[in-house]
Amino acid sequence: MKKHRLEALLASCEQELEVYKKKFNRCSFLRAVVALVTLVSLIAALSLRFYTGYVLCGIGAVAFLLLIAWHNQIEEHQNGLAAEKEVLKEYLARFGEGWKQFPCDGEEYLTEDFPQARDLDLLGKGSLYQYLCAANTVYGADCLAEWLRDGAPDALEREARQKAVEELAGKQEFTLRLQCLGKQMKRKNAESDKKAAADFIRASRNTDAQPSALSILMWGFPFITLFFLLSALFGVFIKWSLSFFFLCFLLQLLFVILGFQRNGRILHPVYRFYRSIAAYQSIFSLIERESFQSGKLCEIQKAVRKNGGASNALNTLRRIGEAVNARHNGIAFLVYNGLLLWDYHCADRFIHWRNAYGAEIEAWLQLTGELEALISFSVLCNVKGSYCFPQVTDGQAPYLSFQDLKHPLIAEEKSVGNDLSLKHGCCMITGSNMSGKTTFLRSVGSSLFLADAGGPVLAKTFCASKMAVLTSMRIEDSVSEGISTFYAELLRIKEMIRYQKLGKPMLALIDEIYKGTNSRDRILGAQETLRRLSGEQVLLMVTTHDFELCDLENDPAVMAINYHFAEQYKGDEILFDYKMRPGRCRTTNAQHLLRLAGIL
Numbered sequence: 001m002k003k004h005r006l007e008a009l010l011a012s013c014e015q016e017l018e019v020y021k022k023k024f025n026r027c028s029f030l031r032a033v034v035a036l037v038t039l040v041s042l043i044a045a046l047s048l049r050f051y052t053g054y055v056l057c058g059i060g061a062v063a064f065l066l067l068i069a070w071h072n073q074i075e076e077h078q079n080g081l082a083a084e085k086e087v088l089k090e091y092l093a094r095f096g097e098g099w100k101q102f103p104c105d106g107e108e109y110l111t112e113d114f115p116q117a118r119d120l121d122l123l124g125k126g127s128l129y130q131y132l133c134a135a136n137t138v139y140g141a142d143c144l145a146e147w148l149r150d151g152a153p154d155a156l157e158r159e160a161r162q163k164a165v166e167e168l169a170g171k172q173e174f175t176l177r178l179q180c181l182g183k184q185m186k187r188k189n190a191e192s193d194k195k196a197a198a199d200f201i202r203a204s205r206n207t208d209a210q211p212s213a214l215s216i217l218m219w220g221f222p223f224i225t226l227f228f229l230l231s232a233l234f235g236v237f238i239k240w241s242l243s244f245f246f247l248c249f250l251l252q253l254l255f256v257i258l259g260f261q262r263n264g265r266i267l268h269p270v271y272r273f274y275r276s277i278a279a280y281q282s283i284f285s286l287i288e289r290e291s292f293q294s295g296k297l298c299e300i301q302k303a304v305r306k307n308g309g310a311s312n313a314l315n316t317l318r319r320i321g322e323a324v325n326a327r328h329n330g331i332a333f334l335v336y337n338g339l340l341l342w343d344y345h346c347a348d349r350f351i352h353w354r355n356a357y358g359a360e361i362e363a364w365l366q367l368t369g370e371l372e373a374l375i376s377f378s379v380l381c382n383v384k385g386s387y388c389f390p391q392v393t394d395g396q397a398p399y400l401s402f403q404d405l406k407h408p409l410i411a412e413e414k415s416v417g418n419d420l421s422l423k424h425g426c427c428m429i430t431g432s433n434m435s436g437k438t439t440f441l442r443s444v445g446s447s448l449f450l451a452d453a454g455g456p457v458l459a460k461t462f463c464a465s466k467m468a469v470l471t472s473m474r475i476e477d478s479v480s481e482g483i484s485t486f487y488a489e490l491l492r493i494k495e496m497i498r499y500q501k502l503g504k505p506m507l508a509l510i511d512e513i514y515k516g517t518n519s520r521d522r523i524l525g526a527q528e529t530l531r532r533l534s535g536e537q538v539l540l541m542v543t544t545h546d547f548e549l550c551d552l553e554n555d556p557a558v559m560a561i562n563y564h565f566a567e568q569y570k571g572d573e574i575l576f577d578y579k580m581r582p583g584r585c586r587t588t589n590a591q592h593l594l595r596l597a598g599i600l
Helices: 003-047 052-093 128-132 138-150 155-169 172-183 190-205 212-233 238-258 260-289 295-308 310-326 330-340 342-383 437-453 485-500 519-533 547-554 590-596
Strands: 391-393 400-405 418-422 425-431 461-465 468-472 506-511 538-543 560-570 573-582
Touching (some): 128 138, 128 342, 138 190, 138 342, 138 437, 155 172, 155 295, 155 342, 155 437, 172 260, 172 342, 190 260, 190 342, 212 238, 212 330, 238 260, 238 330, 260 295, 260 310, 260 342, 295 310, 295 342, 310 342, 400 437, 418 425, 418 437, 418 573, 425 437, 425 547, 437 461, 437 506, 437 538, 468 485, 485 519, 519 538, 519 547, 547 560
Parallel strands (some): 425 538, 425 560, 506 538
Antiparallel strands (some): 400 418, 400 461
C-alpha cells in the first residue's frame, strides 16, 4: 500500500467524517425540536382540549423514534469512519517514527528467559511487535507475540503462513476493513479483556442444564401476572385483578432475589464480554463472506463457518447480551423481572446458546487472533517497497545467505542493505563506533525470527536453515542480585555453550564480546570462548573493537572470516555508508570523536 494512496484514503475519510458530523448535529437539533413540539402538543391537548394536539403528539412521537433510529445509524457510521481514520493514520505513521507512539508495544510479553526479545527489539518499546501489530483483540495480540517468540512448529505451517500473508497483502480493502472493525471493539485494557474473554469461555463450557420445574415456573408465573394485569386494564374484576397482579409481581421479585446469585453467576461473564460481541460478529461475518485461495485462510474460513457460522452464533449472543445489559438498569430490573422473570429467561437463553455453540467459541476467537497476526505480518508488505518471503529449511548444518538485507524498523529511505553468505564458523565484524555493526546483527537476528514465524523479511533474497538464535547484546547489571555487566554476559555465553552441547543448529550473535573487563583478559577470554563455541552446528557472528581477534581467521579450529564497516572523514564530519565489506577494519574514530566532543 503506497504512501500516496494511504494519504488519499485518509483525506477522503476525513472529508466523509466531516459530512457525518454535520448530519449528526443536524439530527440532534431535529430531535430536540420534535421533542419540544410533541411536548407542547400534548400539553395543549390536555389543558385546552385541543384534540388536534393528540394527533400532532402521535405524529411527533413516531417522528422522534424515526430520528432516534437515524441518529443511531449516523453515529454507527461515524464510529466506523473514526476507526478507519485511526487505522490509516497508523499505517502512515509506519513510514516515519510515529509508530513508536503506538500503545500496543508487547511490553507485557517480555520475560527473563527470552533475552532475545530485548536484544533484537522483538518486543517492548520501539520493537518489531510495536511496528507490526495490527491486532485489536487480545487473541491477536497474544498470537503475534507467540509467533515472534516461538516461530512456526514445522515447515508446512511456516509455508502456509507465508502464503496467507502474501494473499492478505493483496487484499488491502479486506485487511483495512477487519482492522477498522477491531478498532470499534470497546476495550478497556489488555488484562481486563483477557479475563473477560477467559471467564466467558469458561462459562460457555459449563454443561449444567436448566431444571424442568424451573422452566415451568419461568413461563407460568409471568403468564399469570400478565393475565391479571390485562384483566384490570380491560375492567374485568378490577379490584381483584389488581390485587392478584401486585401479589404476583412481588412474588416474582422475591423469586428473582432468591435466584439472584445463581443467575448472576451465569450472566455476569456475558455482561463483561458484551462490549466485544458486536465487533466479533462483524469480523466473523466479514471472514465468512470473503473469497480466499491460500490453504490456511481457507481453513480459518471453514472453521468460522462451522455449526451454522460464527456470525450467526454471535448475532444470537448479541441479542442475549442486550437483554442482559438491560437488567443492569435499576428501573428496568424491577419492571422486567416483576413482569417477566427477566433474569431467569436471560439465563435460560444463554444456557441454550452455550449448549449449541459453547464448544466452538474459543476456537473461533483464537482463529480471529491468528488472522490478525497474519495481517500484522502483511503490514511489512504494505509499507515497505522491497521484501521477500524467505526460504527456511530443516537440516543439521546451519547456513545463512541473503542479499540486500535491511533492518525492518529503519525508515526505508534511510536504510542500507547488506549481503552475506555463511555456513558454520565465525563471522568477525569490526568497525568504528556508530558504523553499523550492532544494527547489522539486529537486522540478521530479527529477520531470522520473522522468517521462522512465517513473515516476510526486507531483502531481495533470504535463505537460512532452521536454527535457534541466541544473543548476547543488551547486557545489564543487576544491583539487587549482585550481578555485574561482565558476569551477566558470562551467563549469556554459558547458555550458548549449554545449547551447543545439545547438538542442534544455532546462530549466536555477540555484540562487543566481553566489553565489561580489561583488554588483556577480554582478548584471551574471547579467543578461548570462540574456540569453544566453534563447531559444525554453530554459526557465530561477533562484533568487536579488538583487532587481535581478527587473527582467528588463521585458526583452523574457529574457521573465522573477517568483515568490517568503514567510515570517511570530511572536515570535522564523519561519514558512514553502513556497507559491510570483506576483511578487517584498519581505522578507528574514537580519538576523532573525543576531539569533536572537546575532550582532547
